[in-house]
Amino acid sequence: MDSKRESNLKEKIIEVVNVSRRIGQGSGYVDVLANVDFYARRGEVVSVIGPSGCGKSTFLDILAGLERPDSGTVTVQGLHTENLLGSVGYMQQKDLLLPWRTVMNNVILGLEMQGISKKIARRQATERMDSFGLSGFEDEYPYALSGGMRQRAAFLRTILTDTSVLLLDEPFSALDALNRSHMQEWLLNLLESYDEKTVVLVTHDVEEALFLSDRIYVMSPRPGRIVVAEKIVWDLPRSRNLLSTQQFTETKSRILSYLLSSETVL
Ligand SMILES: Nc1ncnc2c1ncn2[C@@H]1O[C@H](COP(=O)(O)OP(=O)(O)OP(=O)(O)O)[C@@H](O)[C@H]1O
Ligand SMILES: [Mg+2]
Structure with missing residues (x-):
């Protein structure tokens, strides 16, 4: 799709540099995010996948301005952490x-x-x-x-x-496989009609991330770190047919292997 090809040239509407977040105080603290670097260009759909509890929702809370990072910088549409609240659309996990x-x-x-x-x-x-x-x-x-x-x-x-930026935290997690698959296709169609929307999608589901997004970030277990960022370019147009292609299967197993190897990173 031309618009997606052009998206390489578009500005980084979200930019996160070296963000860390520690929750709690004294000896009761938890390091939730460590040195996260991330960006999304205008019109991109970017997924963040990672194991449960690795800090994905905390990361979206930071992008939405609900949480502040302890260090590092966050810029969303030219706004910084203290002015972010209310500037993005946020569908929370619940x-x-x-x-x-x-x-x-x-x-x-x-x-x-x-x-x-x-x-x-x-x-x-x-x-x-x-x-x-x-x-x-x-x-x-x-x-x-x-x-x-x-x-x-x-x-x-x-x-x-x-809002031009949408943050979606596991939007389909409550659904059974069939409904989930319908909703993914429905979202894909919807996003095609909203070409300029930038979407950050958090999911556990590698297929969902691959099916819907232009780039994928893989996070390690807590404290969440970005272990790999990969651009997704398909030989075929996005549709259910894509899922049975060799390219899809290979890409899926590569992303899964990043996820599994991240489990052993200390
Ligand atoms: N207010 C808090 N106080 C203490 N710990 C917290 C708080 N908020 C988050 N945490 C801890 O931080 C970690 C990351 O939480 P977060 O909800 O961001 O993870 P997640 O990747 O979204 O998990 P899931 O995939 O299960 O939704 C978890 O271990 C959680 O227990
Ligand atoms: Mg979560």
């Missing part, structure tokens, strides 16, 4: 739908927080409900939704805020 609000009122929460009137927010949400598979469920409460619908609702809330 869907965080409010049980006492209807689907519509959950979905418009981000817009309301941006100071947009309820009426305009509802209009914007209504336009997208169908493509997010939520039409007809606007007045239901979250408990009435399937896991996939809850995740799409949380995702719609994130995307409606119309």
Whole structure:
């Protein structure tokens, strides 16, 4: 795709240099991230994969401005750590739908927080409900939704805020394999229609990372360090057919071997 080829020339919209994060104090501290270097260019989808507890969510919290690094620098769209909060769309690991609000009122929460009137927010949400598979469920409460619908609702809330940077923390982890595969294709299509959005996707799933992203960062166990960063260029267009190609299988086993070897890094 031309736009993706051009993305090599685009500016680094996220740049993280030598970031470390230690949580806790005195002897009760935990080193969560160590000397992380990372970037994403405008329009790129970049995945971060790594074992459970290696610091992936903490890393996204830092990109979102919810957490501060202890050292190193973070720049997102020209903003630094202290000014980041609210500047990016962040779908956190838990869907965080409010049980006492209807689907519509959950979905418009981000817009309301941006100071947009309820009426305009509802209009914007209504336009997208169908493509997010939520039409007809606007007045239901979250408990009435399937896991996939809850995740799409949380995702719609994130995307409606119309930020150029989206941080997605294991957006499909609650889903079974079939729904997960549908959602991945759905996300791929969605991102193709949002060419300029930069996405940082955290996942445990190597296939998901390969299927969706332009580059992959592999993190070591805690303290999370980047052990390898790899650009993904496919011979075929992205589709389910890609998954059965030799190139896909080889790339997957290479990334898996990085993940496994990172386990032995002290
Ligand atoms: N507030 C906190 N106090 C103490 N430890 C914390 C705190 N926040 C995170 N940690 C620890 O930091 C480590 C990294 O947590 P984080 O949630 O970033 O990992 P993760 O890679 O997202 O894990 P998972 O894949 O399970 O979601 C974990 O070991 C966690 O226990
Ligand atoms: Mg996490």
